[in-house]
Amino acid sequence: MNGRLEGRRIIVFGSATGIGAATVRRLAAEGARVCAADINLTGAQSVAEEAGGDTFAVAVDISEEASVTSAVEAAIERFGGLDGAHINAADLRVIMHDSDALEIDLEVFDRTIAVNLRGHLLCTRAVIPHLVKNSASAIVYTSSGSAYGGEPTRPSYAMSKAGVNALMRHVAARWGREGVTANVIAPGFTVTGEMRLQMEANASEPQKWSEHFMSRTPHTRLGESEDHAAVAALLLSDDGRWINGAVLDVNGGSLMRS
Numbered sequence: 001m002n003g004r005l006e007g008r009r010i011i012v013f014g015s016a017t018g019i020g021a022a023t024v025r026r027l028a029a030e031g032a033r034v035c036a037a038d039i040n041l042t043g044a045q046s047v048a049e050e051a052g053g054d055t056f057a058v059a060v061d062i063s064e065e066a067s068v069t070s071a072v073e074a075a076i077e078r079f080g081g082l083d084g085a086h087i088n089a090a091d092l093r094v095i096m097h098d099s100d101a102l103e104i105d106l107e108v109f110d111r112t113i114a115v116n117l118r119g120h121l122l123c124t125r126a127v128i129p130h131l132v133k134n135s136a137s138a139i140v141y142t143s144s145g146s147a148y149g150g151e152p153t154r155p156s157y158a159m160s161k162a163g164v165n166a167l168m169r170h171v172a173a174r175w176g177r178e179g180v181t182a183n184v185i186a187p188g189f190t191v192t193g194e195m196r197l198q199m200e201a202n203a204s205e206p207q208k209w210s211e212h213f214m215s216r217t218p219h220t221r222l223g224e225s226e227d228h229a230a231v232a233a234l235l236l237s238d239d240g241r242w243i244n245g246a247v248l249d250v251n252g253g254s255l256m257r258s
């Protein structure tokens with residue numbers, strides 16, 4: 001692995017499992033110093049240990065402003081500054097109850113927005129004052145193809161992700177001239193390590209989704225966490241410097257937009 005992120009100081013919100021965990025491993029492998037922040041501290045700690053280098057874990061609930069502030073402070077204390085952030089966390093426990101606009105329990109809607117959208121705003125507010133101190137820094141958000149896919153279910157999730165795309169464009173427009181780029185990775189259906197375990201155990205829901213998405217994906221395989229980690233590393237490096245304000249579809253072609 002090349003060292004194009006050598007010495008870069010990056011915080012990853014939502015790093016204990018899946019795409020965020022793969023991103024922590026990838027950034028560390030490319031030489032970054034990484035703060036792995038997650039509500040699941042034990043998970044983040046084992047990811048940090050596995051990633052090696054100057055990587056450490058911190059507990060954060062991104063729906064709580066004080067928690068976000070103290071996680072960012074921990075990163076600043078350890079690294080002396082920040083060059084990048086990957087804001088990736090989402091509360092996916094409630095997604096199975098995200099039914100439709102008539103039926104949805106508003107608590108499911110509120111929780112989804114509190115973490116997936118308001119939480120991303122809180123993380124943005126906490127990192128920008130540090131990122132603007134550098135001439136070149138970057139924020140990468142994870143949203144989803146569901147932001148524009150149009151689906152009969154998951155309205156709260158889709159609304160939260162469309163909001164993240166809007167937040168990203170605002171940040172790119174407002175802070176681009178101060179050296180902060182902002183971009184979104186919009187994953188298509190992605191088989192995370194956890195999902196793979198469920199599929200191997202023959203859980204019907206992930207199997208069903210995986211067959212459904214494979215039939216709609218003009219590719220040889222479904223996406224994996226590492227596919228998104230590679231794009232996050234690009235966007236956080238000098239190789240991605242001229243990319244700003246973009247939503248990058250990382251989906252094997254399952255959803256093509258002009």
Ligand SMILES: NC(=O)c1ccc[n+]([C@@H]2O[C@H](COP(=O)([O-])OP(=O)(O)OC[C@H]3O[C@@H](n4cnc5c(N)ncnc54)[C@H](O)[C@@H]3O)[C@@H](O)[C@H]2O)c1
Pocket residue numbers: 013014015016017018019020037038039040060061062063088089090091092115119142143144145186187188189190191192194
């Ligand atoms: N896997 C997919 O098919 C897929 C598709 C499209 C978009 N995404 C998006 O990719 C991102 C990562 O998803 P994933 O599939 O890796 O799922 P995941 O559940 O493995 O990762 C989400 C991480 O966020 C953390 N988290 C949850 N609530 C939090 C909170 N309040 N504060 C801090 N951390 C919190 C979880 O502990 C977990 O580590 C999410 O934003 C998700 O919406 C995933």
